Amino acid sequence: MTFDLKKKITKSPVWKSAFRHDYKDTTRNRYLQVLSNVWLHLHPTKVARHAVEVRYTWGMGGISFFLFLVLTVTGVILMFYYRPTDQYAYYDMKYLMNDVPFGAFIRNMHRWGAHAMVITVWLHMLRVFMTGSYKPPREFNWVIGVVLLVLTLLLSFTGYLLPWDQLAIWAVTVGTNMARATPLLGHEGPLGPQLGMKPDNDVRFMLLGGTQVGPAALLRFYVLHCVFLPVAAGVLMIVHFWRVRKDGGISGPTGKL
């Protein structure tokens, strides 16, 4: 009995109406498959052999991006049940953990993924440094990477507040209390009071939307966490990945670029 499922699918009218078909399998056509595809064309058409040398590259950049996607997907799924108000936030988290099927799984994926992403971006940074992949022409990409690191940490920080439990509130209290000691911008920092900084108009106030960690801070952090910071990170990732390609692809061991 011979039955080729793949052939049956790829020769069907439905498949052929959606996908390009019946091209000769040549090198040039293989290039074009990537180049002319709306999803794939951000990728290089070919990747050098040294690109998969995991002992050299560690793959941490790609893993970080993968985790970012996991966090985005799980984050959106969590948004179906979470309300960012002081009345509901903690109880919605409890609801997810106990009364929603797979709620605990999705929430845990999100939390573990967040911790893992912070670790992987640090490892990625370490690898890039150790392999000297910040040297010309890659200096600018290093700078973009540093900004991405800061965004990752901010995403972690803003997300940490959202369960609205003791751990969250005190962590944000400590973090934002540091903000009030910022020079020039904080009401307890050097030169701050001289510039008219008071508890109700300094940078800490701007972060919290108030003088305390309260409902305004929760909503503000939620918007930062779900919209502003992911969009900023996305934009910079586009530049970051593009610079990798422009600068000659992922760096390899000496002699292979």
Next chain:
Amino acid sequence: MAEPDDDKTAGSVAGEGQSAPEPLGPPVKSVSPKEKLAEPAKKPLPPRPEKKADGLRRTTEAEGEGNIWRVSRRGFLEKIGWVGIFSFLGVMLVGTLRYMFPRVLFEPSPIFRAGFPEEYLPGTVSTKWMKDYRVWIIREQDRIYALLGICTHLGCTPRWLEKEDKFKCPCHGSGFYRSGVNFEGPAPRSLERLKVARAETGEILVDRSVKFLFENNGWDNPQAYLPV
């Protein structure tokens, strides 16, 4: 745009060779590599499997190509890989869909207690529960039933008119008898009756989530009335 049959060198990875640089002299027509390589006469070789652009060998017809049970180690692992990927995605999809249906709802229970049957006089329509639950309790000589106060036309709340012995909807004038049957106005169906039961205390229990329609002979269902 990509065109089929674009590549003239069928599958060869090596690019076209450059012509050897000619020494200076009178211009000579350059010789193409293909013309240079004259095939020496030799006996014909057995047909080789067609090489694809990635240079990998594929299972031939003789070896059972097309038969799913004849596959190399690499092909087997490839299939396992795809099965794994799609299984994972399938499970994720099912899990996410199931996630959308929480197990606990923070809504008031559809079941309420409507007092004792003795509180309702035979031949009366009670509007006692209309404000809180939108339900009429009707007692006839031999039974008690509950009517849902939602007009079957577009959902307004009809009023019970004692003097005219009918329910009348203020929105578009639908009229219903005390049994619930529609007799005037735009209402297409009779009012719905609700499940009624006796609690352990003897009180009437009304369940707004279980409905009985006259059109389906639902009013004959024993759950749709309490015999008294």
